[in-house]
Amino acid sequence: MSRVGYLGPKGTFTEMAAEEYRGTVAEYIPYCDIKVLVKAVVDEKIDRAVVPIENSLQGAVTLTLDLLLKYDLKIVDEVIIPITHSLLAADVVTDLDDLDHVVSHPQALAQCRAFIDEHLNCNVHTADSTADAIKRVAKAGPNWAAIGNYHAADYYDLSVLRNDIQDNEENWTRFVVLAKEDSPQTGDDKTSIICSPRDDHPGALYEILKEFAQREINLTRIESRPARKMIGDYIFFIDFEGHRSEENIQLALSNVEEIVAWIKLLGSYPQAEIQAD
């Protein structure tokens, strides 16, 4: 039975992702700070942490990548959630024309631009997060609406006026579940590593990828991050299909180890499908 922490507050997409985690859960605990959340696993205050790692529109969640680099934790599972936006207001509001103000995080506002322009004759306000916008609307008058997760309406006694108001339908976020030990082989697994080439010679990344290509190991993602020391000096986050206990994966990893400055195995875990709404 796991104590599962997630990046809160309640009613966020990360809470939805935490609920999709395929382990046995004793308790879900929201944390408001991602660094405190991840540190809580390191310090064994909780058993699992659910954090966003990649969004199809915004790219990598760099803070999560930096925490994976810093702490010695493993990825035990992944969850992919489609991101949809809803318009939330007090129960008494039935007509969009009754609204004078709409509030949300700037990214959510940007993703609902067409809906706002076509359907809302409102002053537009920004909030620190969609959860913050929803909290503000719960306290404001009935002429206010928030754009956010429909899932949060219940927590704040609000109603959903419209669902799926985002412009672009290809919006999903991938979350990872972090723990002290990774997962056993299931037959449909993925493995994540971080590595840094030994020096900046031509073909450094090519030589790393060769070890996977020669063994027909399919890369599912590659992300580069500046190593912060100087421009042009990168570290690579690489995801590929297979489990670290498989022989061809072990061979590839031991050969990569020979040619890089350092490598960190983030763990093997069962692959996710996008969860339906």
Added chain:
Amino acid sequence: MSRVGYLGPKGTFTEMAAEEYRGTVAEYIPYCDIKVLVKAVVDEKIDRAVVPIENSLQGAVTLTLDLLLKYDLKIVDEVIIPITHSLLAADVVTDLDDLDHVVSHPQALAQCRAFIDEHLNCNVHTADSTADAIKRVAKAGPNWAAIGNYHAADYYDLSVLRNDIQDNEENWTRFVVLAKEDSPQTGDDKTSIICSPRDDHPGALYEILKEFAQREINLTRIESRPARKMIGDYIFFIDFEGHRSEENIQLALSNVEEIVAWIKLLGSYPQAEIQAD
């Protein structure tokens, strides 16, 4: 003589980057919306657009990558600017203890966490951008301060109380200058391409990188973006040393063209060094 548009308002780091552009400039024009700015080059309302593409802490500016994908523009130059944060307040403020409120963009606040905790006994407020925070402080009472670019102080009649208040010193942003035609060879050039592998077979990226590695062409950056159609389907933004007019670059590019679904040449341009403060 170029009309150079940049992502404004005045006093931002993008304005500083625009001023480092190594062409002859007739006029600098701030634009508040990056999409409108880039479209202005497409429509020939301006000759050059200066936009951020990558930050060492935040990663890629995904909106810029998406605009490079959408429009047929070329990169003609790049500028790298170290990002530093300053504390700005009205001229009459001399003591940090006189401050009751500090305001900035959430990312700037996060990057100055240690300074705020140690030196400011203030309510912390968020703004849409550091420029927005500075504008608010210019209108607010003398017990307010903004965290932002020292460069903006003059525009709003504010004083700089402290410089370099950021926690991490390795913070830089790379900007690119966009135009309708790219740059001639200088002998110290970089080339940027976008490409998409033909299908998701193992080694698709490896085969692309092989064309560069075999010719000792040094990759300076690789960034993957989801192709938005489905998860696991990526496009790659690749930067490498050399100019498109060099023979080995031409050979590499024509071989890459044979093995990818599509490729887009974003242009060749002189390499930048990090600009000193």
